[in-house]
Amino acid sequence: MSNKETTSRTLMVALAVSLVSSIFVAGAAVSLKPIQVENRQLDKQRSILAIAGLGEAKLSGAEVKKLxxxxxxxxVVDLSSGEYVDQFDPTTFDPLKAARDPKLSAELAGNEDIALIKRRERxxxxxxxxxxxxxxxLILPIRGYGLWSTLHGFIAVKADLNTVVGLGFYQHAETPGLGGEVDNPKWKGLWPGKQLFDDAGKPVIRIVKGGVDPASASAVHQVDALAGATLTSNGVDRLLQFWLGEQGFGPYLAKLRAEGV
Structure with a gap:
């Protein structure tokens, strides 16, 4: 057999193996996708329960679903009007996907985009x-850019629509030990009881570098910054100002207050 024939046969075998492997990997990905989607949903639900003070991270999948x-x-709420809408199924509607759809989102101008998310879903x-x-x-989804990534999370408030129940992020890629300290239970434990708004309904919650002075009248509106993670702390501060303001949940919260909810 010539070297040319040997080389051709080797290439054919390699191509066949690659093709079979690709089919196998693609098939595995398709078959596993429903499981991956369900796991992501469970993680989000587990995060919501924990932030709302209703469950712990150790809950099983079945317990999370039940609770x-x-x-x-x-x-589903229309962010511009603050009204609930019924054209979407709230159990399947994906706001992040909607934010990428020009028909369901709006591009944010530079001075509006303090959370650095580029587009905001309607x-x-x-x-x-x-x-x-x-x-x-009430549990509200929040997101915004930190140092290396977009932080995705929730903030829960009491029925007074002002007092924090909890805050947490279920997805981000901040530096472990620095910006990643947003996951530290000690830091998350600083949030319950904080007040988000002043008497006029303006968001005044702030992340404070150097530590909160407990004797200050503003202490109820302040949370310690993350040590050594100024840019991540600034990102959390900005995303809260955005989502609690007029570009975010401002109209929705104003409507609830007017209804005496």
Whole structure:
């Protein structure tokens, strides 16, 4: 057999192996996708429950589903009007996907985009905890750019729409030990009880470098910055100003206040 024939046969075998491997990998990816989607959903639900003070990270998938279904109601809101809408299924609507769709989102001008998200969806999903038909707490999705990544999370507030129940991020790529300290239970423990707004409804919660002075009248509106992670801390500060303001949930919260919710 000539060297040319040997080389051709080797290439054919390599091509066949590559083709079979590609088919196998593609098939595995397709078959595993529903499991991956379900796991991401469970992670998000687990995060919502924890931030709302209703569950712990160690809950099993079945326990998360049961508790979430019993205590949490998802609703889609029009961010511009603050009205609930019914043209989307709140259990499947994806605000992040909507933010990439020009028909369902709007580009943010430079001075508007303090959270550095580029586009803001027109509709998003909020979550309520209710007891006997009365609101106990409200969980709002938040996101914005830190140092290396977009931080995705939630903030939960009491029925007064001002007092923080909890804050946390379920997805980010900040530096472990620095910006990654947004996941530190000690830092997250600083948030409950903080007040987001002043008497006029203006967002005044701030991340403070150097530590909060507990004797200050502003202490109730302040949280310590992350040590050694100024840019991540600034990112959290900016994303809160954005989502609690007029470009974010401002109209929705104003509507709830007017209704006496």
């Amino acid at each position: 979430f279904g019993e205590r949490i109601a998802a609703k 509709y998003t999903t909020v979550y309520t905890v209710e007891q006997d038909g009365k609101l106990e707490s």
